[in-house]
Every structure is written in structure tokens, then in C-alpha cells.
Amino acid sequence: PVFLSEPLGATFHAFCYGTLWPIFHNIVDVFGALPTRWWNPGQQKAAWASYKTVNRIFVNKVIEVYNDGDLVWLHGLHLLVAPSFLARRLPCVNVGLFLHTPFPSSEIFRTLSVRADLLRGVLAADHIGFHLYEHARHFLTSCRRILGLKYSAQPGGYIGVEYNGRVVMLTISHIGIEPSFMDRIAARPQVQQDVATLAAKYDSGARTVFVSVDRVERLKGILLKVGAIELFLAQHPEHVARVQFVQIGIWDSSNPTPEKDSVRAEILSSAARINARFGAGRKEPLFAYSEVENTDMASRLPLWRVGHVLLTTSVRDAVNLYPFEFIYAHELARSPGVVIVSEFSGSSRVLTGSVGVNPWKRDEIVQAMELALVMTPEERAARHRKDLEYITTNSRTKWAERILVDLKRTKKQAAEGEYMGYGLGLGFRMLEFNAGFKMLETETVAKAYRETFRRVILFDYGNTLTLEEPAGTHNFAKYITDSQTNTFVSKTETPRASSDLLASLSLLCADPRNTVFVLSGKERCDLEKTLGSVRGLGLAAEHGYLYKWGTGMNASASAASGSRAPPSSCGSVSSLGSDVEEGVWLCTKDNFDDSWKDVTHAVMDIYTQRTHGTYIELKGSALLWQYRDADPEFGQLQAKELHDQLTQVLEHFQVEVVTGTDYLEVRPEGVDKGVIVDRIMSTIESTSGQYADFILCMGDDLSDEFMFQYLEDVRPRPNLFTVTVGKKPSAAKFFVNDVDQVTEILHAMTRVSTAAKRNFSMSDLRSFDRSLPPSGGLLAFQRAEMAGYNRPSGNLGYQSEGSFEGVKSSPFGEFVDIEDEDATASAENPLVSDAPGSIGTRGIASRGGLGGLGRNSMSMSSLSTAVTRAVPPTSATYEQYFSNIDETGENEEGGIFF
Structure with missing residues (x-):
């Protein structure tokens, strides 16, 4: 067990029940007398620190008893950040987390200042469980809106959240009761005696008994229930003598609060009013209200057996197993009962034979009580059988087995991938990489470079050879608007190449054993401006749609590998030159028809007008519909519909419609860096008759994954180095930390080339x-x-x-x-x-x-x-x-x- 000191326990529980519990139940008291009373900055900071400390204490205790292969299953909102601490200490531990509370809507959850830390803590688990899909849906929406993560349906009925190269699995499974345990309790003589006592007390043979057991708190809806009962008795005086209402309130006198005291006072006042108005002359109160500190199965079971109708009107409830107990208790008595449950209760989703009501609509509750009184025995039995089947086949034991099996299936597989920790504090993340993924040492590249004679070297430009504007930042000055088409034309300022970079590339290109290419998503005029002065350097613009061989490279290779590039905003064909010595831009598509742009723009424009925060961007040979500034869900919904419509209208054009992160792109078909690398390699081999014995390929973003995957799948060899910049999940086999390390490797290769022309043994x-x-x-x-x-x-x-x-x-x-x-x-x-x-x-x-x-x-x-x-x-x-x-x-x- 874990024992907390009194001050630590007090602040920990203050955060759990004073901050998390209201938020997770969608309570934001903005209209209260003191709307920020539970959000005092100083107290909140101390409570959050205590919450993290307690989570670490639990993690330390887990590590003390942990053995390799054990499954760690955490429960409740008390341990939301524990998975993160566990992952830091035990990288390959298999962690599951099950939330037994509702999860708030993203608009409510985002009011927490520690919202991102909580989400990252939860996502450090391998498996996350919820009782209802609506709770999981709120969690997924929060991940999408706050962390920008994607999720999708997975084989086997899972929902997968893509996070740092891992797929965190979510499952929906409502907990049940244990029928065999109730059988043993029901067989006790004391329980059978209590059943007989209560039946005589409330005259259950002559009256219909409505029973309820709830905690005395506002979210349980007791006051709404009492109001509906009073209305029912007023509207149906003929039923007053035929009904009996029994309400048990669970009241924790050791932890009173002004809110609970107020609710309790209102309940007592309403009960007295009902009994005075409708219960005159009765031996027992018409509305029998009593309070207990706690209840157990032995005390609840006699009440369930005596009652004919269970009435629950909770306002917000994740799991309530009392309806399950009530139904099974009546199976033991062979007398089907009726269950009236709030539609906001979790049990209403799984007990489909129950009568659902909106607790805020008193007339609806009154109609449900009337239905319970007049329901035929056949209908009662049919509803009872339907729910009983679910209860008996989804026991608590089977629920636990099912979750543990799911947890084991999501276990980290060391043979299939490697896991690395990244970040500090709650920013720590567990990243999953392909097996063999490691940092590329400069000495390893230099040694392989020195020992080989036919080399192909491929670089991305931005954030690989040089730093550029971080992705996701908004710099609206980089766009100008085409006045005729009302389209944003990308004018991103390409980062200038330093003199040191140009000198290094020149030395590499001067080595006759090297073929050097820079492949970028930039337009050709941008690449010409920054790197066109490097003699012998091959360039590929717009992800390989346009490319040219370096100056001095074989003319036949250039002529055989593509057609002349079409005109563009970067310059006319004549300005590109026709002399191979000067380098000719080639196009990967022959006789390409670009009339698709007019059709695409017209369709995109319709969706732009109907979706706030979206715009059309012309980027070289592609048209993009950007929705990163729109509402994430609405933008994604519109993008999906736009994708379907564009696919239909463009089916006769040689283009493809691609949905990316917060954008939809229409571009020439079969254009990516993998395709252009294949063309480069094939041209070199067919022209020279030699195969490259050294390939270095470096890039930093998703577009570079195509060439990594191509080289690893199609052209594997001992001296193949596919390298991503930054430690992140990738198809590459190696990574470097930053642009500086790329520069270091570049310098190492140039030193080898320079030394090679002077020193031989x-x-x-x-x-x-x-x-x-x-x-x-x-x-x-x-x-x-x-x-x-x-x-x-x-x-x-x-x-x-x-x-x-x-x-x-x-x-x-x-x-x-x-x-x-x-x-x-x-x-x-x-x-x-x-x-x-x-x-x-x-x-x-x-x-x-x-x-x-x-x-x-x-x-x-x-x-x-x-x-x-x-x-x-x-x-x-x-x-x-x-x-x-x-x-x-x-x-x-x-x-x-x-």
C-alpha cells in the first residue's frame, strides 16, 4: 500500500476532487458567487505539484514489485500522469489506463491550464479504456484540438491515436457486475429475512414500490427526481394509494461541504412537503427518505428485491451499476421489474430494455412512471430478458479479462521496433522507431565514403542543409494574392545558402566519383537562386516534378530522363536555357495538360466560401486547399467531402488528390521524392553501367519519407545511409540531431575528397x-x-x-x-x-x-x-x-x- 502524509494527501485530493472531478463532469461554475474559488493560482500550483508527486510515489511502488513481462493497469483520474512517469523509468513496460469518470468536452477540458500535460501523461499508456464512446469521443476531440493528433479505426474494433510513431489504442467496454457474487449474497439467511421485513413494511404486495439509491450530491439528480414525483402525484391522484417511493441517500458526514449541505436540506424539505400533501393517514411516509454512510450488496439486495421499479435521474454519470443489480435481483426472484434511467447515465447505453428519460424534463419522467404502472407482464418480461442477457454475458470478470487481453495485444514489441524517451518533465514522450534506428556517427559516414568509388548523395534543402521558418508558424507576408484568381501564391522566402555550404557542395560535386542532388519542395526559381551557382549539382524542385542534372553531367542522361520543363511563374523556357552545359530543367511528365487547375480552383473556391479560415494556395505545380486556420473537425469534414468531389471531377486528368495534415493537395500524378530518386538512380546505372556502392540520403519532413522508403525497399546495400534530421519516427535507418550535424557530415566528406587527390598508398x-x-x-x-x-x-x-x-x-x-x-x-x-x-x-x-x-x-x-x-x-x-x-x-x- 501507499501511505501519504496528511498535507500531501489533502492537496492531492483537493486537485482530484476540487479541480479534475468538476471539470471531468463538465462543471465550470462561471456564474457562481466565487467562480474561481477552486482555481486560486497559488493553491492550484501547489495542488498540481502534489498530484504529480503522488503519481511518482505510486510509480515508485510499482517499480519495486515489477517483473519483466508484467502488465500495469491504472484506474481513475487520480493517476492520469503516472503512465508518463512509468515510461521514463521502464521504457518497455506495458501500461493500461481505464477512466471510470466521464471525459469532458474539449471546450471544457481546455480551460485547464495543465491540459496538454494531462493528455501527454495519458497518451504515454499503451491502452486507454472508457465505459462509453461519448467519453472516448471527447478525449479524441481534445487530442485533435489541443495536441493536433490524428485518430482512426483499427482492426479488431480499436480506435488508434497516432502519437510519436506509436499507435495508442482505445477501447470501449462497460464494466458489469458479478452474478455469482450476488447469488452467494442472496443465499444468506439475513438477507432473506431483510427482504421479508421490507416487503411487509412497504406493503409491496399491494403497492408498486419505486426504489432509488444515490449519493447526496447535485449531479445525481435527486432534486429533479423529487420534483417529478411531486408532479406525478399531483397529476395522477388515482395512483397515490397504489405507489410507494423509497429513496436512500448516501451521506458522508465526515466530509461535508456547503454544496452538499444545501442539496441535503432541499431534499429533506421536498420530502416533508410531499408527505404532508399526499401522504396523510399512511402508516409509512409516501416518500420514505433515509440516509446511510455507505451501502454494500447485503444492504442493497433486499431493497432491490422489494422494489418493482428502479428510478434514477442522474445528470452526469459515467458508470452506475445499481440498475444491473436491480435486474439480476429480480431474476433471482423470478419477477421482472422495470428500470427507468437517465439518458445521461452510462447504463442507459447498454441496458437497452430500460426506459430512458431526460431528467431535466419532468413531464417525461412522469410519463415513464405512468408507463411502469400500466406495463403488461409480457412487456416487462421481454425488457427484462433483453437486459439480463447482457448482464450475464458481460460480468465484471469477463470485462477485466477482455481489457487485459486488449492491453497485452498492445504490448510494445521490442523485436519490431525500438523505443526512446524524449523530453523533460511531463513533456517526456515515448517514441517508437523501426528496429535498428540509431544516430548516424560522422566517422561511420566518412569511413564508408573513403572506401567507395561510385557515390550518390541526396539532400533535402530546408531544415536539412539550412534552417528555415518552423512548420506551422504563420507568416502571412510570405503570400501574395493573385488578383485574377483570388489565390494565394506561395512566396515563401527560401533560406539563403551560406558560403560555407556552397563551398562544401562544390567540393563534393567536383569529385568525379560523386553524383550530388538537392531535392526540395521549393520552386525551381528558388533553387536556382540559392544553389544554381554550384557547378555539377543536380536539383529537383517541387518534390521532383521538375529537375535538372548538374553542369558537366552527361548529356544523354539529361536527354533520356525527361522532357523539357514547362513554363512557370519562375521563368519562361527560354530563360532556363537549352545548353546542357548550363543545365536544362526537365519535367517528369510528358505533354502534361495543366487545364485541371481551372477545374480544381473552381471547386475549391466553393468550399472556401463555405468554410471559415480556409484559403487556396498555388504552390508550383500543385494547388492546395489549406484549412489549418479553420475549426479542426469542420475543416476535416469539409476536406473529406472536397476530396471525394475533386476525385470525381478530375478522374480524366493525370493528377492525384492527397489529404495531408490540415490541407488538401491536388498535384500531378506520380510525383514524389521516391519517384525522382528512382529516376536518378536508374539513369546513372543505365548510362554508366555502374551501380552506386555508397548512397547518402538526408531529409527532415514527411515528403522525404518517400525516398527513404524507396531506397530501403528497392535499393538496399551495405553503404546505404537514409537519415532523418531530428529524432522522430521515420522510415530512415538513422537520424541526426540538427542541421549542424548535417554540416559536420558534409565537411567530413569534403575532407575525404580533398585528401583523396593527394594521398595514395x-x-x-x-x-x-x-x-x-x-x-x-x-x-x-x-x-x-x-x-x-x-x-x-x-x-x-x-x-x-x-x-x-x-x-x-x-x-x-x-x-x-x-x-x-x-x-x-x-x-x-x-x-x-x-x-x-x-x-x-x-x-x-x-x-x-x-x-x-x-x-x-x-x-x-x-x-x-x-x-x-x-x-x-x-x-x-x-x-x-x-x-x-x-x-x-x-x-x-x-x-x-x-
Whole structure:
């Protein structure tokens, strides 16, 4: 057991029953004499601190007795933040929480200053249980409105709340009674004697006895019941002699409050008035009211057996098992009774054979009492059988078993994912990640980068390479309105790239072994403005709808991989240029018809006029209907209907309608970062004939998940690094903490590339020698300038038997294979050889004017002076070594440095 000190217990109970209990029962006393009497800031702060302390004490006690594999099941509003404290101490513990009180509407719950902390505490559990769906609905709405979370139906009848990569399961299950326990109580001789005593006292054989047991508090509706009884007796004097009303009030004299005292005084006054007006000459009062400190089954069961009608009129009640007991008690007596319950009581949802009433409508209660008096025995029996079936098949034991089974099913599976804690205090959250998810170490990337020769490096831009405006913030200055279409045109200011970032990207792109792309949701003009100066850098705008290969990259790759980009607000086609050397923007969609935008805008405009807080945004090739400023539920409802209507009217266009977080987007079909990455990888492989042995892919938001998923599913390999920025659930295998860590990895790779052109070992040269072709192929391309270390560009030529012709370009460091049947090895020219392991060379020329180098005039010094290199077609090994030939000038000897 847990024992609390008196001061701590007092403040803890003050928070539970002075703050949480009224709020959870939808009570906000704004019209009272002292509307903030239970919300004194100083007292509230102390009470909240005590509430958290007591929750920690309970958690410590749980940890003392906890064994691996145990299920922890918490109950009630007293321990709402305990799941959070448990998750911090035992990350893989399986926690369930069941609320036995109503949950308030979101408008009431949001009046709590600690509303977000309470919700996060509850959501740290794996399973949350409610007696009724209406209580769960209020909880889900609060999660949606306060924390911005999504929820959906799950297989098996669950409701799932998506929270930090986990799905917190909710189930609806009303607790029941234990029939076998009532059987044992009913068999006691004392209980049977009490039944006979009460039957004689209230003359149950000649009169219809209405019975009730309620706590003396305003929410139980006793005063509403008494008023309806008085009206019934006044309207139906013929029934006065045929009825008897018995009301038991549960009164805790040890904890009186002015509110309870007032209710009690009104009940006593009303009971005296009814008896004086209608009960003259009766041996027992017509309205028999008595009070007890508490009741148990042995004291209630005789009353249920004597009564013919149970009358409850609670105003707000989560669970009331008295109707269950009443029905089963009459099954034992083989005499069906009638149950009249408030429609605001939880039992009215499950006992469908009962008569439901609105306690605020006295006439309705009067009609229900009249119905109970005149109901035929057949109808009584039918209603009784219907409810009895539910009671016997949903006992308390079966309810507990069902919840525990659900709790076990939602257990965290260590084999399927990993769990990490994040945050401080009640901001602590348990995040679920894919198995193997871990932080990416800079040394790991640098080592893999150093040992590989065909690399593909992919970056998102905003919040990956550079910081930008936080998501969700409102900066209305970033939008301008199109006066003709009344559409917001996204003018988000793209964060400028620092000189350090541009220099690092330039060094990476200068390495001929690298293919570097930046993929962003930004428009192409924004990317051109910020990154267009980086030679060799590939760019993909609007999530891959438009893209271009880096300057100096293979022309055939560009031409084969897409059609010319269409005009846009960023610039005309002519302004984009047509020279591959300058980079041509390509479009992933051929002959794309964008007339869909007019149709889409017209439909969106109708919904915009009917939904406050929404607007249409033109974002590059897509149209968005933003409803983040609208009422969350109404906006979501309208978005769903808009989605259905747009899907219908746009079925003949090559577009897709996508619903995102607080927005609906219409965009060209088959456009996402996964698609463009597939195109990039396929083009590289088909053009160069080589597969990348190193892939680094980094991004920070949901749009990057497509390329993470694609690479992990379709192109897995040892040196594949999919990296999300920020520790959060992702399809990526690695994470880094922030943009600074991305920059650190970027610098590490550039240092490797810079060092690679100066330092090689003898083992490297031996490896180079072993990788040469077996015979006579000349594989040559123009050497990039050492100072810039740029990717090969321009035209390449070769000479056979002293003449130069057949100019070709070399894709991605690929090579031209030239055969010469007349070439033979000679002592004067050891470079000319058909023997395995030698360089078979007939003549090498470049546009730099190196003509005249004949078959027998090539030497090692002339090779250095010519600044050329030979590389095999299926390996980048030669590039590794001959990129280190020192460029010392036209008249100086060059060499290889070790």
C-alpha cells in the first residue's frame, strides 16, 4: 500500500476532487458567487505539484514489485500522469489506463491550464479504456484540438491515436457486475429475512414500490427526481394509494461541504412537503427518505428485491451499476421489474430494455412512471430478458479479462521496433522507431565514403542543409494574392545558402566519383537562386516534378530522363536555357495538360466560401486547399467531402488528390521524392553501367519519407545511409540531431575528397594495376582540372595510327573503348602492350591541343604532361589513383605522390 502524509494527501485530493472531478463532469461554475474559488493560482500550483508527486510515489511502488513481462493497469483520474512517469523509468513496460469518470468536452477540458500535460501523461499508456464512446469521443476531440493528433479505426474494433510513431489504442467496454457474487449474497439467511421485513413494511404486495439509491450530491439528480414525483402525484391522484417511493441517500458526514449541505436540506424539505400533501393517514411516509454512510450488496439486495421499479435521474454519470443489480435481483426472484434511467447515465447505453428519460424534463419522467404502472407482464418480461442477457454475458470478470487481453495485444514489441524517451518533465514522450534506428556517427559516414568509388548523395534543402521558418508558424507576408484568381501564391522566402555550404557542395560535386542532388519542395526559381551557382549539382524542385542534372553531367542522361520543363511563374523556357552545359530543367511528365487547375480552383473556391479560415494556395505545380486556420473537425469534414468531389471531377486528368495534415493537395500524378530518386538512380546505372556502392540520403519532413522508403525497399546495400534530421519516427535507418550535424557530415566528406587527390598508398597502386583490362582497350577521358576537381566535361578524342578523330563525350567518368588491331608492344614504347596488366595505348588526344602524340612517342613524362588518365569501364579504381597525377605545368615533370 501507499501511505501519504496528511498535507500531501489533502492537496492531492483537493486537485482530484476540487479541480479534475468538476471539470471531468463538465462543471465550470462561471456564474457562481466565487467562480474561481477552486482555481486560486497559488493553491492550484501547489495542488498540481502534489498530484504529480503522488503519481511518482505510486510509480515508485510499482517499480519495486515489477517483473519483466508484467502488465500495469491504472484506474481513475487520480493517476492520469503516472503512465508518463512509468515510461521514463521502464521504457518497455506495458501500461493500461481505464477512466471510470466521464471525459469532458474539449471546450471544457481546455480551460485547464495543465491540459496538454494531462493528455501527454495519458497518451504515454499503451491502452486507454472508457465505459462509453461519448467519453472516448471527447478525449479524441481534445487530442485533435489541443495536441493536433490524428485518430482512426483499427482492426479488431480499436480506435488508434497516432502519437510519436506509436499507435495508442482505445477501447470501449462497460464494466458489469458479478452474478455469482450476488447469488452467494442472496443465499444468506439475513438477507432473506431483510427482504421479508421490507416487503411487509412497504406493503409491496399491494403497492408498486419505486426504489432509488444515490449519493447526496447535485449531479445525481435527486432534486429533479423529487420534483417529478411531486408532479406525478399531483397529476395522477388515482395512483397515490397504489405507489410507494423509497429513496436512500448516501451521506458522508465526515466530509461535508456547503454544496452538499444545501442539496441535503432541499431534499429533506421536498420530502416533508410531499408527505404532508399526499401522504396523510399512511402508516409509512409516501416518500420514505433515509440516509446511510455507505451501502454494500447485503444492504442493497433486499431493497432491490422489494422494489418493482428502479428510478434514477442522474445528470452526469459515467458508470452506475445499481440498475444491473436491480435486474439480476429480480431474476433471482423470478419477477421482472422495470428500470427507468437517465439518458445521461452510462447504463442507459447498454441496458437497452430500460426506459430512458431526460431528467431535466419532468413531464417525461412522469410519463415513464405512468408507463411502469400500466406495463403488461409480457412487456416487462421481454425488457427484462433483453437486459439480463447482457448482464450475464458481460460480468465484471469477463470485462477485466477482455481489457487485459486488449492491453497485452498492445504490448510494445521490442523485436519490431525500438523505443526512446524524449523530453523533460511531463513533456517526456515515448517514441517508437523501426528496429535498428540509431544516430548516424560522422566517422561511420566518412569511413564508408573513403572506401567507395561510385557515390550518390541526396539532400533535402530546408531544415536539412539550412534552417528555415518552423512548420506551422504563420507568416502571412510570405503570400501574395493573385488578383485574377483570388489565390494565394506561395512566396515563401527560401533560406539563403551560406558560403560555407556552397563551398562544401562544390567540393563534393567536383569529385568525379560523386553524383550530388538537392531535392526540395521549393520552386525551381528558388533553387536556382540559392544553389544554381554550384557547378555539377543536380536539383529537383517541387518534390521532383521538375529537375535538372548538374553542369558537366552527361548529356544523354539529361536527354533520356525527361522532357523539357514547362513554363512557370519562375521563368519562361527560354530563360532556363537549352545548353546542357548550363543545365536544362526537365519535367517528369510528358505533354502534361495543366487545364485541371481551372477545374480544381473552381471547386475549391466553393468550399472556401463555405468554410471559415480556409484559403487556396498555388504552390508550383500543385494547388492546395489549406484549412489549418479553420475549426479542426469542420475543416476535416469539409476536406473529406472536397476530396471525394475533386476525385470525381478530375478522374480524366493525370493528377492525384492527397489529404495531408490540415490541407488538401491536388498535384500531378506520380510525383514524389521516391519517384525522382528512382529516376536518378536508374539513369546513372543505365548510362554508366555502374551501380552506386555508397548512397547518402538526408531529409527532415514527411515528403522525404518517400525516398527513404524507396531506397530501403528497392535499393538496399551495405553503404546505404537514409537519415532523418531530428529524432522522430521515420522510415530512415538513422537520424541526426540538427542541421549542424548535417554540416559536420558534409565537411567530413569534403575532407575525404580533398585528401583523396593527394594521398595514395602502394597497395592502392597494386590494386590499380590488377584492375587494368586484359588487352588492347584504350579507355580515356579528359582529366578534370586538379584545382577545381571538376567532373569531366567537353569532348574527348582518340588517335589511331597517328590521326585524331572520333570525338566522343564521357558520361559520369565513363570511358571510350578504342580497338587497334595493328598496335603492337615494343621495347621503345612499353606503354603499348596487349599483355594482361598493362596499359594498352595507341594515342591520346584532348581538345587542349595535344595532337601529334603517336604510337611510339608516348612516355611516362609525356603522359604526365598531357594530363590524361586511363580508367577501366567497370571500376572507378583508376580514378582514385590517376586523379593524383600532379599538375605542375607544361614544361615540368609531373608524378604520383604517395
